[in-house]
Amino acid sequence: MSDQGAAARLEQLRALAQAEDLRPFLRRAIQLHPSDLAEVLAAIDGGARARALAELPVETASKALAELEGRVRHPEELLRAVGPDYVAELVAELPSDDAAAIIRDLPPEEREAVLSEVADRAEVDQILKFPEDSAGGLMTTEVVTVHEHASLVEAIADIRRQSAEDDALYQVYAVDGARRLKGVVPIARLIVASPSRRVHEVMEPPAAAVRPEVDQEQVARLMARYNVAAVPVVDERNRLLGRVTFDDVVDVVEAEATEDLLKFASVSPEEDLSAPWTAAVKSRLPWLYVNLLTAFLAGAVVYVFQGTVSRVVALAVWMPIIAGMGGNAGTQALAVTVRRLALQLLPRDRALAVIRKEVLVGAVNGIANGVAVALVAAAIGEGWVLGLVVLLAMWGNLVVAGLAGASIPIVLERLSIDPAIASSIFVTTFTDVCGFVLLLGLGAWLLL
CATH class of the missing domain: 3.10.580.10 (CBS-domain)
Structure with a gap:
């Protein structure tokens, strides 16, 4: 459904699919593309979905069921609602790869009940014996x-x-x-x-x-x-x-x-629009606690230099700027490096070259941004010494950002830890801590 009236048609079909009399919906459903029909079924509640699927012609229902795979949060509940006999009837209409994908969603005891009714069980079994995310788990055995x-x-x-x-x-x-x-x-x-x-x-x-x-x-x-x-x-x-x-x-x-994007934000790949808010809290809270712990490190740096901040209050104005710019630069280097690792475009012997490049980029960007903030500091009357402090802190933090953004995901990947999950937390911690240390340390040295 891609034209301007798609949303209105979807809403109309949703209402028809949940009505007491399904005949108007069934007349429209058999004319829909399986993907569009699956979109309608995915948008209604589980009971209405199972009822509508059971009333559809077998050929139509089987194609819609194949398209539903991956769109509903708990597919096993839908399959359990329509019953193993009907699932077996639907699966029999599908290619072996789609059939295997549907059967994987069933609990083990119900999976066997469905498989016992499938005529081409040997072909489906051959796919099921391989992991879902492997070539064997994706393949179709129907080849000419x-x-x-x-x-x-x-x-x-x-x-x-x-x-x-x-x-x-x-x-x-x-x-x-x-x-x-x-x-x-x-x-x-x-x-x-x-x-x-x-x-x-x-x-x-x-x-x-x-x-x-x-x-x-x-x-x-x-x-x-x-x-x-x-x-x-x-x-x-x-x-x-x-x-x-x-x-x-x-x-x-x-x-x-989608999984990499969610991992990059420290969100569980299992979370989607249909997930309850409790599941969202459960998946996000642990990483927020980790972020909180790392934030305490940055807070500890400020605590150590509280005397400097109290005597040169102007430094407090530049703290979020230095830390924020470092975080942004680190995220840029991190995104490029994680992408290279994900696409296997980063051989082991090229790791140091990539790190050197990101450090160089950070150094050049650090000078450019450092000069800009130094001029701003001088323009607002805070003196050339404070401008020099801000310039050096900005330059140093962007160098650290390039180093951390490139090296941390490489190290995590060597340790067999998914760099998309954990890298961002470490990079922001490095840039926050180093940014505060550089700014406040240079301030204590040059301004006091």
């Missing part, structure tokens, strides 16, 4: 294959027989008699090539193939690097197990970006 030595006439006949298994057929995989992956054949090449040719004559090596244990982020990076719409998944003997398609990777990229 042709024998590498088949003629193109035979290959096209094989494709026609298998085409019902693949709803996004733009390439087929060439395999040998043991289902070992030998190459990839774009559909367009099959159509234009001479029918007398063999598959191995028109196939090309796969741009990339992954093992099922590979992390989903690595799969996404490979697809972006080689600009491919699907990546085959193979076992240790190079036998084709399935493929990961671009639609799954889009979801992965969105989920990972």
Whole structure:
């Protein structure tokens, strides 16, 4: 729903979905795209959602259920409400990857009840045995294959027989008699090539193939690097197990970006709009306590220099400016470094070069900003000595910000700690403490 009336239509459909008589809603629902229908269902309460899903035609309900995955906070409650028999009926209509994603949301005892009713259980079981965030957990096992030595006439006949298994057929995989992956054949090449040719004559090596244990982020990076719409998944003997398609990777990229953004703000990735306020408090309060402890360090510095502040009150005006500019500069360096680490663009032998660069950037920016604040200090009549103190403190704190913003995430990553979670707290602590020490220490030295 992307046009101007989307919000109004969503509200209207929400009301219809929660009405006593569902017939008007059902008439509209079967005309909606599954993603739009899932948006409507996600916006209503759990009981109405289960009731509407149970009344929809099986094909429509199954596609909507697949799109609902990841949009509702407690999917197991929805699946439990419609019952394992109906869930099994819906799952039977879906590709193996979507079916596995839905079944993962069920408690173990109910998962077995649904799996026992699924005709293609072996394919779903194969996906479920791998972690959810791995290539094996994302893959679909429905892939179209042709024998590498088949003629193109035979290959096209094989494709026609298998085409019902693949709803996004733009390439087929060439395999040998043991289902070992030998190459990839774009559909367009099959159509234009001479029918007398063999598959191995028109196939090309796969741009990339992954093992099922590979992390989903690595799969996404490979697809972006080689600009491919699907990546085959193979076992240790190079036998084709399935493929990961671009639609799954889009979801992965969105989920990972959201998770990293929330972690960067020290917020739990589990928190969303549907989460109760108590869950939000529970996820945020521990990190706020950590921030509070680090704030005490900055407060301790001010306490140590309270004599200086009481004698040169003008220094108090510049304290939040020095600390704030250091925090901003540190966050900039931190964001760039964390991104490099997340995208694996920072080899170990380049770590020192990155740190040196951020320190240099901090030094140059420190001079530029330091001169500006020194001129302001002189202009308002606080004297050139105070201006010099502020200049040196600003320069030193921005150098510290560059050093901390680049080195802290690198160190945390080497310690196997997610730098997106903990880096910001340490960086702001460093810049606050160092900013106060520099400003008040230089003030005590030069002004008293």
